[in-house]
Amino acid sequence: MPRRGAPPEVNAGSMADIAFLLLIFFLVTTTIETDAGLDRMLPPIEPPEEDVVIKQKNIFTVNINKNGQLLVEEELTELKDLREKAMAFLDNGGDGTCNYCKGAKDESSSDNPTKAIISLKNDRETRYGTYITVQNELVGAYNELRNREAQRLYGRDFTDMEAEYLNPETDEDVREELKEKVLRIQDLFPQKLSEAETTSN
Amino acid sequence: MAKFTKKKDGDLPAVSTASLPDIVFMLLFFFMTVTTMKDNTLMVDNTLPNASETKKLEKKDRVIYIYVGKPTSQYQKTFGTEPKIQLNDKFASVSEVGDYILQERAKKPQDIQNVLTTALKVDKEANMGLISDIKGELRKVNALKVNYTTYEGDAFRNIQ
Numbered sequence: 024m025p026r027r028g029a030p031p032e033v034n035a036g037s038m039a040d041i042a043f044l045l046l047i048f049f050l051v052t053t054t055i056e057t058d059a060g061l062d063r064m065l066p067p068i069e070p071p072e073e074d075v076v077i078k079q080k081n082i083f084t085v086n087i088n089k090n091g092q093l094l095v096e097e098e099l100t101e102l103k104d105l106r107e108k109a110m111a112f113l114d115n116g117g118d119g120t121c122n123y124c125k126g127a128k129d130e131s132s133s134d135n136p137t138k139a140i141i142s143l144k145n146d147r148e149t150r151y152g153t154y155i156t157v158q159n160e161l162v163g164a165y166n167e168l169r170n171r172e173a174q175r176l177y178g179r180d181f182t183d184m185e186a187e188y189l190n191p192e193t194d195e196d197v198r199e200e201l202k203e204k205v206l207r208i209q210d211l212f213p214q215k216l217s218e219a220e221t222t223s224n
Numbered sequence: 225m226a227k228f229t230k231k232k233d234g235d236l237p238a239v240s241t242a243s244l245p246d247i248v249f250m251l252l253f254f255f256m257t258v259t260t261m262k263d264n265t266l267m268v269d270n271t272l273p274n275a276s277e278t279k280k281l282e283k284k285d286r287v288i289y290i291y292v293g294k295p296t297s298q299y300q301k302t303f304g305t306e307p308k309i310q311l312n313d314k315f316a317s318v319s320e321v322g323d324y325i326l327q328e329r330a331k332k333p334q335d336i337q338n339v340l341t342t343a344l345k346v347d348k349e350a351n352m353g354l355i356s357d358i359k360g361e362l363r364k365v366n367a368l369k370v371n372y373t374t375y376e377g378d379a380f381r382n383i384q
Contacts, residue, residue, distance in 0.1 A: 035242075035245065036241075038245040039241070039244045039245045039248055042245055042248040042249050042252055043248055045252050046248055046251055046252045046255065049252065049255035049256055049259050050255055052259055053255055053258060053259045058280075058281040058287075058343060058371075058373050059278040059279060059280045059281060059373070059374065059375075059376060060275070060278055060279070060281060060343065060371040060372050060373035060374045061275055061277065061278060061279070061371065061372045061374060062279050062341075062369070062370075062371050063370050063371070063372065064368050064369060064370075065359055065362060065363050065367075065368040065369075065370060066363070066368075067363065067366070067368060068363045068364060068366070091383060102380065102383065103380065145352050145356075146352065147351060147352060147353030147356065148351050148352070148353065149351065149352040150348065150349065150350075150351065150352070150382075150383075151273065151346050151347070151348050151349070151350045151351070151352060151355060152273040152348030152349070152382035152383060153382060153383055154352050154355075155273040155274075155275055155348070155372060155374060155379065155382060156273070156275075156379040156380060156382045156383055158275075158372065159275040159276060159277050159374075159379040160379065162277040163276065163277045166277055182277075185279075186279070186280070189279065189280070189282060190280075190282065191282055191283065218359075
C-alpha cells in the first residue's frame, strides 16, 4: 500500500548552520563584565550651617604633589606605608572612649575613630593613577579595620557582608538582617574622607 | 536466518545530529539574553587604573558615564594630545558636564533620579586638574555619588 498521508519532511539539516551563525555573532559581541570601582561621595556645594571646630590632632592630612610623592602628617612617606599609617591613626583611640580600638592610645593622635578625619589634597598635575592608588590605600585602611570588627562581632568579613547586601539578587529578609550589621560596623569606623579643593602650585 | 544476518553488513550507524540545533539554540538564547551591546564608541584612550578595594557597579540603568583620556590616534590631529572629556559620542569641555548630567538625569524614570551614580572612566595618565574641574561641575548639579571605575588588580601597578 503506497503511503499517501504524510507530507514530505522539511530538511532541517541547515538549521544548525544558521543557529551557529547567530551564536557566533552574539559570542563576539557579548561583554558580560560589570564595572567595578571605588565609590565616593562628593561634599555638597553649600557649606554646612554652622562651622564645626575640628581639633588638629583629629585630622590626618595626606598631600600628593605633582611627582606623585606623598606628604603624610608633614612627613615624606612611601605609598606602601600609607595604609599602615592611616590604620594607626584611625585605630588610635586617644581619649580612651573607644573600647574596641587596639591602637597606641597616643594623646597626640586621633581621639576616637568616629572623630577621625582623613583629609586628602592633591596637585592639579598629579597623575590620576597615583591618586587612585592613594584612594585605594585609604579605603583599604578603613576596610581592614571594619573587617577586623566584623570578624570579632559576626565572624565574617565586612567587605563580604557589604557585597552581599548591595547585591540585588540577595533575598529581601537576608538583606534586612545584613543591613543592621553593615550599618553597625560602618558606625564603628565611619568613612570620613574629605577631599579638599586642589592646589595649583 | 537471513532476517538476522542482514543487518550485519552495514557499517556503524550515523550519529543522529537531529538535536544539534536544539543545543545550539540553547546556547544562542543564553548569549542573546546576557549580551549588552556597547553603546558608545570610545574616542579617548581609556586604560583604567587598578584598585583592589573595589565595589561592583550594579544596575546599569542607574549609571551615567563620563570618559576622560587622551584622544585616540585618529582624533589627535584635530583635537591634540591633551586629555579630553567624552560625553556620549563627542568631545566636550568641562562646562558642558553639568548640562549633560542634568539631561541624562531627566531621561531616567522619576523614582531613580535621586539614586544615580556618575561613573568616571578616566585614563590613568590623565591629570587630576581636569578631574577636579569635573568634580566641581558634578557638585554644582548635586550629582554627589561618584564611582572611579577601575580594573581589579594591584593598585601599586599604577605608579610606574
